[in-house]
Amino acid sequence: MAGIIGYGVHVPHYRIKVEEIARIWNEDPESIKKGLHIKEKSVPSHDEDAATIAVEAARRAVKHAGVKATDIGAIYVGSESHPYAVKPTATIVSQAISAGHNLTAADLEFACKAGTAGMQMLMGMSDSGMIKYGMTIGSDTSQGRPGDALEYTASAGGAAFIIGKEKSESVATILDTVSFTSDTPDFWRREGADFPSHGGRFTGEPAYFRHVTTATKMLLEKTGFKPSDFKYAVFHQPNGKFPIAAAKLLGFSQEQIDDGLLTPIIGNTYSGASLLGLAAVLDKASPGDKVLVTSFGSGAGSDSFAIEVNDIINEKRTRSEKVLDIINNGKLYIDYAMYLKNRKGIRK
Amino acid sequence: MERSSASMWRKLNSRYNLVGTECENCKSLYFPSRIVCKNCGRQTKMRNKTFAGTGEIYSFTKIHVPAEAFREDAPYTVAVIKLDEGPMVEGHIVESGKEVKIGTRVRQVFRKMLVEEDEGLIHYHFKFEPV
Numbered sequence: 001m002a003g004i005i006g007y008g009v010h011v012p013h014y015r016i017k018v019e020e021i022a023r024i025w026n027e028d029p030e031s032i033k034k035g036l037h038i039k040e041k042s043v044p045s046h047d048e049d050a051a052t053i054a055v056e057a058a059r060r061a062v063k064h065a066g067v068k069a070t071d072i073g074a075i076y077v078g079s080e081s082h083p084y085a086v087k088p089t090a091t092i093v094s095q096a097i098s099a100g101h102n103l104t105a106a107d108l109e110f111a112c113k114a115g116t117a118g119m120q121m122l123m124g125m126s127d128s129g130m131i132k133y134g135m136t137i138g139s140d141t142s143q144g145r146p147g148d149a150l151e152y153t154a155s156a157g158g159a160a161f162i163i164g165k166e167k168s169e170s171v172a173t174i175l176d177t178v179s180f181t182s183d184t185p186d187f188w189r190r191e192g193a194d195f196p197s198h199g200g201r202f203t204g205e206p207a208y209f210r211h212v213t214t215a216t217k218m219l220l221e222k223t224g225f226k227p228s229d230f231k232y233a234v235f236h237q238p239n240g241k242f243p244i245a246a247a248k249l250l251g252f253s254q255e256q257i258d259d260g261l262l263t264p265i266i267g268n269t270y271s272g273a274s275l276l277g278l279a280a281v282l283d284k285a286s287p288g289d290k291v292l293v294t295s296f297g298s299g300a301g302s303d304s305f306a307i308e309v310n311d312i313i314n315e316k317r318t319r320s321e322k323v324l325d326i327i328n329n330g331k332l333y334i335d336y337a338m339y340l341k342n343r344k345g346i347r348k
Numbered sequence: 349m350e351r352s353s354a355s356m357w358r359k360l361n362s363r364y365n366l367v368g369t370e371c372e373n374c375k376s377l378y379f380p381s382r383i384v385c386k387n388c389g390r391q392t393k394m395r396n397k398t399f400a401g402t403g404e405i406y407s408f409t410k411i412h413v414p415a416e417a418f419r420e421d422a423p424y425t426v427a428v429i430k431l432d433e434g435p436m437v438e439g440h441i442v443e444s445g446k447e448v449k450i451g452t453r454v455r456q457v458f459r460k461m462l463v464e465e466d467e468g469l470i471h472y473h474f475k476f477e478p479v
Contacts, residue, residue: 013444045442046421047459052472055458083470092472096364096458098398330445341420348419 002123002163003170004307005133006065006316009279009323010056011157011266013332014043016339018152024336025147032152037240041155041267043334044141046342050079051089053158053272054139055096061135061160062097064320065169070100072162073131074122077107078114078138078271079158080189080196093137103131111187112236112270113297114138115159120177120303122163133164138271145195146345153239155267159275171282171313172291175306176223180215187298198298204242207300212236212246215302216294223306227251230306231289234260234277236296238268252292259284260293266327278307280323285309356471361396363473366456368435370397379435401456401474403431408441408448417462429454429476439476446478455479 017040022029033039044053054077062069077089090105108114115138122134139158144150167173186207189196199207212235220226227233233256235243240263247257260277262269269276274295281291287309294304340346361367368379372393376385379399385392408427411418418424425441425448441448442457454476461473 045459047442047461047475049460049470051470052458052460055472059458095360096472098365332443332445 001167001173001175002126002165003167003173003310004282005067005162005164005169006061006171007159007161007279007282008057008060008062008064008320009157009159009272009276009326010053010060011269011276011327012042012044012048012053013330014045014342015040015331015333016043016336017333020336021152035241036149036152037244038153038264038267040265041153042157042269043339043342044156046344048141048156049083050077050081050139050141050158051083051092053141053156054079054089054093054137054160057137057139057158057160058093058097058135060320061162064316065133065162066316066319067133067162069097070102072099072133072135073103074125074134075099075103075105076118076121076134076136078110078118078136079107079140080109080111080114080270081141081143082107082109085191089139093135110301111297111299112238112268112273113295113301113303115271115275116293116295116303116305117297119161119163119174119305120179123174123177126163126165129165133162135160135162138273138275140270140272142268142270143189143195148195150196150198153263153268155269157266157269157276158272159279161275167310169312170310171316172285172307172309175308176219177303177305178215178218178222179301179303180211180218181301182211184211184300186300203238203298207298208236208238208242208296209246209249211300211302212294212296213249215304216250216292219292219294219304219306225290225306227256229290230256230292232259232281232285233257233292234274234281235294236274236302237261237263237277238273238296240264262323262327276323282309282313283317283322283324285313287311287313353469356469364458366399366401366437366474368397368399369394377433377435379431379437399431399433399435403429403437403454405441405448405450405452405454406430406436407450427476439474442475442477444477444479448478452478
Protein backbone atom coordinates (compact mmCIF):
# COMPACT_ATOMS: atom_id res chain seq x y z
CA MET A 1 0.00 0.00 0.00
CA ALA A 2 1.40 3.41 -0.97
CA GLY A 3 2.86 5.60 1.70
CA ILE A 4 4.80 8.79 2.36
CA ILE A 5 8.54 8.02 2.27
CA GLY A 6 9.58 11.59 3.12
CA TYR A 7 8.61 15.23 2.80
CA GLY A 8 10.05 18.74 2.76
CA VAL A 9 8.72 22.27 2.61
CA HIS A 10 9.84 25.78 1.78
CA VAL A 11 8.38 29.13 2.83
CA PRO A 12 10.07 32.43 1.84
CA HIS A 13 11.51 34.68 4.57
CA TYR A 14 9.53 37.81 3.69
CA ARG A 15 6.26 38.66 5.46
CA ILE A 16 3.71 41.43 5.14
CA LYS A 17 1.19 42.08 7.90
CA VAL A 18 -2.53 42.58 7.39
CA GLU A 19 -2.15 46.04 8.97
CA GLU A 20 0.26 47.14 6.21
CA ILE A 21 -2.01 46.07 3.34
CA ALA A 22 -5.06 47.56 5.09
CA ARG A 23 -3.17 50.86 5.52
CA ILE A 24 -2.83 51.22 1.76
CA TRP A 25 -6.52 50.60 1.02
CA ASN A 26 -7.84 52.46 4.06
CA GLU A 27 -9.52 49.37 5.47
CA ASP A 28 -9.95 48.27 9.07
CA PRO A 29 -7.21 45.70 9.81
CA GLU A 30 -8.96 44.32 12.87
CA SER A 31 -12.11 43.42 10.96
CA ILE A 32 -10.01 41.78 8.21
CA LYS A 33 -7.91 39.85 10.72
CA LYS A 34 -11.07 38.67 12.42
CA GLY A 35 -12.99 38.04 9.19
CA LEU A 36 -10.26 36.06 7.42
CA HIS A 37 -8.54 34.79 10.60
CA ILE A 38 -5.11 35.78 9.30
CA LYS A 39 -2.26 37.86 10.79
CA GLU A 40 0.32 38.00 8.01
CA LYS A 41 1.37 36.26 4.81
CA SER A 42 4.61 35.13 3.18
CA VAL A 43 5.95 37.01 0.17
CA PRO A 44 8.46 35.62 -2.34
CA SER A 45 11.78 37.37 -2.78
CA HIS A 46 12.34 39.00 -6.19
CA ASP A 47 14.41 35.95 -7.18
CA GLU A 48 11.97 33.27 -5.99
CA ASP A 49 9.20 31.68 -8.04
CA ALA A 50 7.20 28.45 -8.00
CA ALA A 51 10.20 26.57 -9.43
CA THR A 52 12.75 27.75 -6.83
CA ILE A 53 10.28 27.02 -4.02
CA ALA A 54 9.60 23.57 -5.48
CA VAL A 55 13.33 22.83 -5.67
CA GLU A 56 14.00 23.87 -2.06
CA ALA A 57 11.10 21.72 -0.84
CA ALA A 58 12.18 18.80 -3.06
CA ARG A 59 15.77 18.87 -1.76
CA ARG A 60 14.51 18.75 1.82
CA ALA A 61 12.17 15.88 0.93
CA VAL A 62 15.01 13.80 -0.56
CA LYS A 63 17.09 14.39 2.59
CA HIS A 64 14.17 13.51 4.86
CA ALA A 65 13.26 10.39 2.88
CA GLY A 66 16.87 9.16 2.73
CA VAL A 67 16.42 7.86 -0.81
CA LYS A 68 18.64 8.14 -3.87
CA ALA A 69 17.22 10.85 -6.12
CA THR A 70 17.90 8.60 -9.11
CA ASP A 71 15.36 6.10 -7.71
CA ILE A 72 12.57 8.66 -8.18
CA GLY A 73 10.67 7.56 -11.28
CA ALA A 74 8.10 10.35 -11.54
CA ILE A 75 7.97 14.02 -10.59
CA TYR A 76 4.75 16.04 -10.70
CA VAL A 77 4.62 19.72 -9.80
CA GLY A 78 1.23 21.26 -9.08
CA SER A 79 1.00 25.03 -9.29
CA GLU A 80 -1.07 27.84 -10.70
CA SER A 81 2.02 30.05 -10.99
CA HIS A 82 4.40 27.92 -13.07
CA PRO A 83 7.10 30.31 -14.30
CA TYR A 84 6.78 29.12 -17.89
CA ALA A 85 3.54 28.57 -19.82
CA VAL A 86 5.47 25.96 -21.84
CA LYS A 87 8.59 24.43 -20.18
CA PRO A 88 7.79 22.19 -17.25
CA THR A 89 8.74 23.19 -13.73
CA ALA A 90 9.11 19.46 -13.07
CA THR A 91 12.12 19.30 -15.42
CA ILE A 92 13.85 22.06 -13.45
CA VAL A 93 13.18 20.19 -10.21
CA SER A 94 14.47 16.88 -11.60
CA GLN A 95 17.72 18.54 -12.73
CA ALA A 96 18.14 20.42 -9.45
CA ILE A 97 17.77 17.30 -7.28
CA SER A 98 19.96 15.26 -9.67
CA ALA A 99 17.20 12.73 -10.32
CA GLY A 100 18.80 11.72 -13.59
CA HIS A 101 16.86 11.34 -16.81
CA ASN A 102 15.11 7.98 -16.50
CA LEU A 103 11.87 9.36 -15.15
CA THR A 104 8.56 10.79 -16.21
CA ALA A 105 7.71 14.36 -15.26
CA ALA A 106 4.87 16.79 -15.77
CA ASP A 107 3.33 19.96 -14.44
CA LEU A 108 -0.18 19.82 -13.04
CA GLU A 109 -2.77 22.53 -12.57
CA PHE A 110 -5.97 22.28 -10.55
CA ALA A 111 -5.98 25.57 -8.67
CA CYS A 112 -5.02 24.78 -5.06
CA LYS A 113 -5.25 20.98 -5.21
CA ALA A 114 -2.86 19.98 -7.99
CA GLY A 115 -0.32 18.72 -5.43
CA THR A 116 -2.76 16.22 -3.92
CA ALA A 117 -3.88 15.17 -7.42
CA GLY A 118 -0.22 14.30 -8.02
CA MET A 119 -0.19 12.28 -4.80
CA GLN A 120 -3.11 10.18 -6.07
CA MET A 121 -1.37 9.60 -9.42
CA LEU A 122 1.79 8.44 -7.63
CA MET A 123 -0.19 6.10 -5.34
CA GLY A 124 -1.39 4.24 -8.41
CA MET A 125 2.02 4.21 -10.05
CA SER A 126 3.84 2.94 -6.97
CA ASP A 127 1.19 0.36 -6.01
CA SER A 128 1.28 -1.01 -9.55
CA GLY A 129 5.08 -1.32 -9.44
CA MET A 130 5.53 1.11 -12.33
CA ILE A 131 7.88 3.26 -10.21
CA LYS A 132 9.85 2.74 -6.99
CA TYR A 133 9.36 6.29 -5.73
CA GLY A 134 7.55 9.33 -7.05
CA MET A 135 7.57 12.96 -5.96
CA THR A 136 4.60 15.29 -5.90
CA ILE A 137 4.99 18.98 -5.18
CA GLY A 138 2.53 21.76 -4.53
CA SER A 139 4.25 25.12 -5.00
CA ASP A 140 2.94 28.60 -5.66
CA THR A 141 3.70 32.29 -5.67
CA SER A 142 0.03 33.13 -5.76
CA GLN A 143 -1.42 36.32 -7.10
CA GLY A 144 -4.00 38.65 -5.60
CA ARG A 145 -5.23 41.75 -7.41
CA PRO A 146 -4.23 44.93 -5.52
CA GLY A 147 -7.15 46.03 -3.36
CA ASP A 148 -8.95 42.68 -3.68
CA ALA A 149 -9.74 40.59 -0.60
CA LEU A 150 -7.38 37.94 -1.98
CA GLU A 151 -4.45 40.31 -1.52
CA TYR A 152 -4.55 39.70 2.23
CA THR A 153 -4.12 35.94 1.83
CA ALA A 154 -2.38 35.09 -1.51
CA SER A 155 1.12 34.04 -0.42
CA ALA A 156 4.06 31.84 -1.39
CA GLY A 157 5.31 28.44 -0.29
CA GLY A 158 5.43 24.80 -1.20
CA ALA A 159 5.75 21.22 -0.05
CA ALA A 160 7.17 18.08 -1.65
CA PHE A 161 6.18 14.52 -0.79
CA ILE A 162 7.94 11.34 -1.88
CA ILE A 163 5.54 8.42 -2.35
CA GLY A 164 6.52 4.75 -2.40
CA LYS A 165 5.18 1.29 -1.63
CA GLU A 166 7.52 -0.13 1.04
CA LYS A 167 5.87 0.20 4.46
CA SER A 168 9.23 -0.23 6.22
CA GLU A 169 10.37 3.04 4.60
CA SER A 170 7.09 4.97 4.95
CA VAL A 171 6.63 7.59 7.63
CA ALA A 172 2.91 7.19 7.00
CA THR A 173 0.69 4.83 5.02
CA ILE A 174 -2.05 6.28 2.82
CA LEU A 175 -4.97 4.04 3.80
CA ASP A 176 -7.44 5.37 1.25
CA THR A 177 -8.37 8.34 -0.93
CA VAL A 178 -11.47 9.64 -2.69
CA SER A 179 -12.22 12.70 -4.83
CA PHE A 180 -15.24 14.86 -5.57
CA THR A 181 -15.16 16.99 -8.73
CA SER A 182 -17.60 19.33 -10.47
CA ASP A 183 -17.64 22.19 -12.99
CA THR A 184 -17.99 25.11 -10.59
CA PRO A 185 -16.85 28.60 -11.74
CA ASP A 186 -15.81 29.99 -8.34
CA PHE A 187 -12.28 31.21 -9.16
CA TRP A 188 -10.34 31.36 -12.42
CA ARG A 189 -7.52 33.04 -14.30
CA ARG A 190 -7.60 33.33 -18.06
CA GLU A 191 -4.47 32.68 -20.16
CA GLY A 192 -2.30 35.81 -20.08
CA ALA A 193 -4.18 37.47 -17.21
CA ASP A 194 -1.99 38.78 -14.38
CA PHE A 195 -4.52 38.18 -11.62
CA PRO A 196 -7.27 35.67 -10.92
CA SER A 197 -10.96 36.57 -10.75
CA HIS A 198 -13.46 35.05 -8.37
CA GLY A 199 -17.15 34.85 -7.63
CA GLY A 200 -17.00 36.60 -4.26
CA ARG A 201 -19.35 34.90 -1.83
CA PHE A 202 -19.96 32.17 -4.44
CA THR A 203 -16.51 30.79 -3.48
CA GLY A 204 -17.99 29.63 -0.15
CA GLU A 205 -21.04 27.36 0.00
CA PRO A 206 -21.26 25.96 -3.57
CA ALA A 207 -17.50 25.74 -4.01
CA TYR A 208 -15.23 25.27 -0.98
CA PHE A 209 -17.76 23.90 1.50
CA ARG A 210 -19.66 21.65 -0.92
CA HIS A 211 -16.52 19.96 -2.20
CA VAL A 212 -14.57 19.73 1.06
CA THR A 213 -17.47 18.36 3.09
CA THR A 214 -18.68 15.97 0.39
CA ALA A 215 -15.24 14.49 -0.26
CA THR A 216 -14.58 14.11 3.46
CA LYS A 217 -17.95 12.44 4.06
CA MET A 218 -17.32 10.09 1.11
CA LEU A 219 -13.97 9.11 2.63
CA LEU A 220 -15.47 8.51 6.06
CA GLU A 221 -18.21 6.37 4.53
CA LYS A 222 -15.78 4.38 2.40
CA THR A 223 -13.31 3.69 5.21
CA GLY A 224 -15.79 3.36 8.07
CA PHE A 225 -13.79 5.84 10.16
CA LYS A 226 -15.42 8.47 12.35
CA PRO A 227 -14.00 11.99 12.88
CA SER A 228 -12.95 10.92 16.39
CA ASP A 229 -10.71 8.19 14.92
CA PHE A 230 -8.33 10.88 13.62
CA LYS A 231 -5.78 12.59 15.85
CA TYR A 232 -5.30 15.33 13.24
CA ALA A 233 -7.29 16.79 10.35
CA VAL A 234 -6.07 19.16 7.64
CA PHE A 235 -8.48 21.01 5.37
CA HIS A 236 -7.54 23.31 2.53
CA GLN A 237 -7.11 26.76 3.94
CA PRO A 238 -7.78 29.68 1.56
CA ASN A 239 -8.09 31.76 4.72
CA GLY A 240 -8.08 30.88 8.39
CA LYS A 241 -11.85 30.88 8.71
CA PHE A 242 -13.06 28.36 6.10
CA PRO A 243 -11.21 25.27 7.44
CA ILE A 244 -12.45 25.97 10.97
CA ALA A 245 -16.02 26.17 9.69
CA ALA A 246 -15.59 23.02 7.55
CA ALA A 247 -14.17 21.10 10.52
CA LYS A 248 -17.13 22.13 12.65
CA LEU A 249 -19.63 21.09 9.96
CA LEU A 250 -17.97 17.67 9.70
CA GLY A 251 -17.70 17.03 13.44
CA PHE A 252 -13.96 17.65 13.91
CA SER A 253 -12.72 19.65 16.89
CA GLN A 254 -10.52 22.74 16.87
CA GLU A 255 -7.82 20.67 18.60
CA GLN A 256 -7.75 18.22 15.67
CA ILE A 257 -7.09 20.98 13.09
CA ASP A 258 -4.87 23.39 15.05
CA ASP A 259 -1.48 21.88 14.13
CA GLY A 260 -2.18 21.80 10.40
CA LEU A 261 -3.69 25.26 10.19
CA LEU A 262 -0.88 27.48 8.87
CA THR A 263 -2.75 30.11 6.83
CA PRO A 264 -3.14 32.50 9.81
CA ILE A 265 0.69 32.84 9.93
CA ILE A 266 1.80 32.37 6.29
CA GLY A 267 -1.31 33.03 4.18
CA ASN A 268 -2.76 30.81 1.48
CA THR A 269 0.07 29.08 -0.36
CA TYR A 270 -2.46 27.72 -2.88
CA SER A 271 -1.10 24.41 -4.24
CA GLY A 272 1.17 24.19 -1.22
CA ALA A 273 -1.51 24.81 1.42
CA SER A 274 -2.93 21.36 2.20
CA LEU A 275 0.46 19.68 1.81
CA LEU A 276 2.21 22.21 4.07
CA GLY A 277 -0.51 21.56 6.67
CA LEU A 278 0.04 17.82 6.35
CA ALA A 279 3.81 18.25 6.74
CA ALA A 280 3.33 20.35 9.90
CA VAL A 281 1.09 17.63 11.34
CA LEU A 282 3.55 14.85 10.47
CA ASP A 283 6.27 16.83 12.29
CA LYS A 284 4.30 16.26 15.51
CA ALA A 285 2.42 13.01 14.94
CA SER A 286 3.25 9.75 16.70
CA PRO A 287 3.21 6.21 15.29
CA GLY A 288 -0.35 4.93 15.10
CA ASP A 289 -1.94 8.39 14.78
CA LYS A 290 -4.43 8.79 11.96
CA VAL A 291 -4.53 11.98 9.87
CA LEU A 292 -7.32 13.13 7.58
CA VAL A 293 -6.42 15.52 4.76
CA THR A 294 -8.92 17.13 2.39
CA SER A 295 -7.65 19.51 -0.26
CA PHE A 296 -9.70 21.87 -2.40
CA GLY A 297 -9.03 23.30 -5.82
CA SER A 298 -11.25 25.91 -7.40
CA GLY A 299 -12.98 24.96 -10.55
CA ALA A 300 -13.65 22.73 -8.50
CA GLY A 301 -12.67 19.57 -6.67
CA SER A 302 -11.48 18.02 -3.42
CA ASP A 303 -9.20 15.05 -2.73
CA SER A 304 -9.57 13.42 0.67
CA PHE A 305 -7.01 11.07 2.27
CA ALA A 306 -6.91 8.83 5.35
CA ILE A 307 -3.31 8.46 6.52
CA GLU A 308 -1.78 6.41 9.34
CA VAL A 309 1.58 7.29 10.85
CA ASN A 310 4.28 4.58 11.04
CA ASP A 311 7.11 3.85 13.49
CA ILE A 312 9.96 5.10 11.25
CA ILE A 313 8.67 8.67 11.51
CA ASN A 314 10.64 9.18 14.73
CA GLU A 315 13.92 8.20 13.06
CA LYS A 316 13.38 10.27 9.92
CA ARG A 317 12.20 13.32 11.88
CA THR A 318 15.77 14.06 12.98
CA ARG A 319 17.01 14.41 9.39
CA SER A 320 15.61 17.78 8.40
CA GLU A 321 14.19 21.06 9.67
CA LYS A 322 10.65 21.16 11.01
CA VAL A 323 7.96 23.13 9.19
CA LEU A 324 7.42 25.58 12.04
CA ASP A 325 11.18 26.23 12.31
CA ILE A 326 11.34 27.00 8.58
CA ILE A 327 8.35 29.36 8.94
CA ASN A 328 9.55 31.13 12.08
CA ASN A 329 13.32 31.38 11.51
CA GLY A 330 14.51 34.52 9.76
CA LYS A 331 11.19 36.26 9.13
CA LEU A 332 11.74 39.59 7.37
CA TYR A 333 8.87 42.07 7.54
CA ILE A 334 8.43 44.37 4.55
CA ASP A 335 6.19 47.33 3.78
CA TYR A 336 3.77 47.58 0.87
CA ALA A 337 6.32 49.30 -1.39
CA MET A 338 8.82 46.47 -0.98
CA TYR A 339 5.99 43.99 -1.44
CA LEU A 340 5.13 45.60 -4.77
CA LYS A 341 8.78 45.58 -5.82
CA ASN A 342 9.20 41.89 -4.93
CA ARG A 343 6.03 41.05 -6.89
CA LYS A 344 7.23 43.16 -9.88
CA GLY A 345 4.37 45.59 -9.29
CA ILE A 346 6.80 48.47 -9.73
CA ARG A 347 9.90 48.43 -11.91
CA LYS A 348 12.96 50.61 -12.30
CA MET B 349 25.85 35.33 -18.30
CA GLU B 350 25.32 33.89 -21.80
CA ARG B 351 21.83 34.16 -23.15
CA SER B 352 21.77 31.06 -25.29
CA SER B 353 19.93 27.83 -24.74
CA ALA B 354 22.97 25.67 -25.51
CA SER B 355 25.42 27.38 -23.16
CA MET B 356 22.81 27.49 -20.40
CA TRP B 357 22.11 23.77 -20.87
CA ARG B 358 25.81 22.85 -20.71
CA LYS B 359 26.23 24.61 -17.37
CA LEU B 360 23.10 23.37 -15.58
CA ASN B 361 24.98 20.93 -13.36
CA SER B 362 27.40 23.52 -12.06
CA ARG B 363 24.78 26.27 -11.76
CA TYR B 364 22.10 24.15 -10.06
CA ASN B 365 24.18 21.77 -7.98
CA LEU B 366 27.70 23.15 -7.58
CA VAL B 367 29.22 20.34 -9.63
CA GLY B 368 32.95 20.90 -10.06
CA THR B 369 35.83 18.48 -10.54
CA GLU B 370 38.27 16.44 -8.47
CA CYS B 371 41.63 15.13 -9.65
CA GLU B 372 41.70 11.47 -8.64
CA ASN B 373 45.50 11.60 -8.78
CA CYS B 374 46.21 14.31 -6.21
CA LYS B 375 42.69 14.91 -4.78
CA SER B 376 42.73 18.59 -5.77
CA LEU B 377 39.24 20.08 -5.97
CA TYR B 378 38.07 22.68 -8.48
CA PHE B 379 35.07 24.91 -8.95
CA PRO B 380 34.32 25.77 -11.66
CA SER B 381 35.34 22.55 -13.36
CA ARG B 382 38.77 22.16 -14.93
CA ILE B 383 39.86 19.64 -17.53
CA VAL B 384 43.53 19.67 -16.52
CA CYS B 385 44.71 19.55 -12.90
CA LYS B 386 47.08 22.38 -11.94
CA ASN B 387 49.34 19.91 -10.14
CA CYS B 388 49.21 16.84 -12.34
CA GLY B 389 49.26 18.20 -15.87
CA ARG B 390 49.28 15.27 -18.30
CA GLN B 391 48.70 12.79 -15.43
CA THR B 392 45.34 14.45 -14.64
CA LYS B 393 42.47 12.04 -13.86
CA MET B 394 39.46 14.30 -13.44
CA ARG B 395 36.01 13.26 -12.26
CA ASN B 396 32.91 15.28 -11.38
CA LYS B 397 32.58 16.39 -7.77
CA THR B 398 29.34 17.71 -6.27
CA PHE B 399 30.06 20.13 -3.45
CA ALA B 400 27.82 20.14 -0.37
CA GLY B 401 27.01 23.82 -0.75
CA THR B 402 28.03 24.82 2.76
CA GLY B 403 30.87 27.11 3.72
CA GLU B 404 31.67 30.56 5.07
CA ILE B 405 31.99 34.08 3.75
CA TYR B 406 35.64 34.82 2.94
CA SER B 407 34.99 38.31 1.57
CA PHE B 408 32.00 40.31 0.37
CA THR B 409 30.87 43.56 -1.21
CA LYS B 410 27.60 45.35 -1.81
CA ILE B 411 26.81 46.25 -5.42
CA HIS B 412 25.02 49.60 -5.80
CA VAL B 413 25.79 50.19 -9.48
CA PRO B 414 24.86 46.92 -11.12
CA ALA B 415 25.17 45.47 -14.56
CA GLU B 416 22.08 46.12 -16.67
CA ALA B 417 20.79 42.57 -16.16
CA PHE B 418 20.68 43.06 -12.37
CA ARG B 419 19.29 46.61 -12.22
CA GLU B 420 16.14 45.48 -10.41
CA ASP B 421 18.19 43.60 -7.79
CA ALA B 422 20.48 46.43 -6.61
CA PRO B 423 21.70 46.89 -4.02
CA TYR B 424 22.74 43.28 -3.59
CA THR B 425 25.60 41.48 -1.91
CA VAL B 426 28.17 39.35 -3.68
CA ALA B 427 30.62 37.25 -1.71
CA VAL B 428 33.54 34.91 -2.08
CA ILE B 429 32.57 31.74 -0.25
CA LYS B 430 35.12 29.29 1.07
CA LEU B 431 33.37 25.96 0.63
CA ASP B 432 33.81 23.40 3.39
CA GLU B 433 35.65 21.18 0.91
CA GLY B 434 38.15 23.98 0.17
CA PRO B 435 37.49 25.74 -3.15
CA MET B 436 36.52 29.41 -3.26
CA VAL B 437 33.28 30.24 -5.08
CA GLU B 438 31.77 33.58 -5.99
CA GLY B 439 28.06 33.87 -5.28
CA HIS B 440 25.16 36.20 -4.61
CA ILE B 441 24.01 36.42 -0.98
CA VAL B 442 20.28 36.35 -0.27
CA GLU B 443 18.65 37.97 2.74
CA SER B 444 17.84 35.66 5.64
CA GLY B 445 17.82 38.07 8.56
CA LYS B 446 21.33 36.98 9.56
CA GLU B 447 24.28 39.37 9.55
CA VAL B 448 26.59 39.25 6.53
CA LYS B 449 30.22 39.42 7.68
CA ILE B 450 33.49 37.61 7.11
CA GLY B 451 33.20 34.16 8.66
CA THR B 452 29.38 33.96 8.45
CA ARG B 453 28.24 30.40 7.73
CA VAL B 454 26.20 30.02 4.53
CA ARG B 455 24.29 27.33 2.68
CA GLN B 456 23.52 26.97 -0.99
CA VAL B 457 20.00 27.94 -2.12
CA PHE B 458 18.28 27.74 -5.51
CA ARG B 459 17.16 31.08 -6.97
CA LYS B 460 16.55 32.97 -10.19
CA MET B 461 19.74 34.70 -11.30
CA LEU B 462 18.62 36.35 -14.52
CA VAL B 463 15.32 36.70 -16.29
CA GLU B 464 15.71 37.53 -19.96
CA GLU B 465 13.41 40.29 -21.14
CA ASP B 466 10.03 39.55 -22.67
CA GLU B 467 9.89 36.03 -24.03
CA GLY B 468 13.35 34.75 -23.07
CA LEU B 469 14.64 32.12 -20.68
CA ILE B 470 14.78 32.21 -16.90
CA HIS B 471 18.29 31.42 -15.64
CA TYR B 472 18.33 29.59 -12.30
CA HIS B 473 21.52 29.45 -10.27
CA PHE B 474 22.91 28.71 -6.84
CA LYS B 475 23.11 31.59 -4.40
CA PHE B 476 24.09 31.53 -0.73
CA GLU B 477 22.01 32.18 2.38
CA PRO B 478 23.56 33.08 5.74
CA VAL B 479 22.50 30.53 8.37
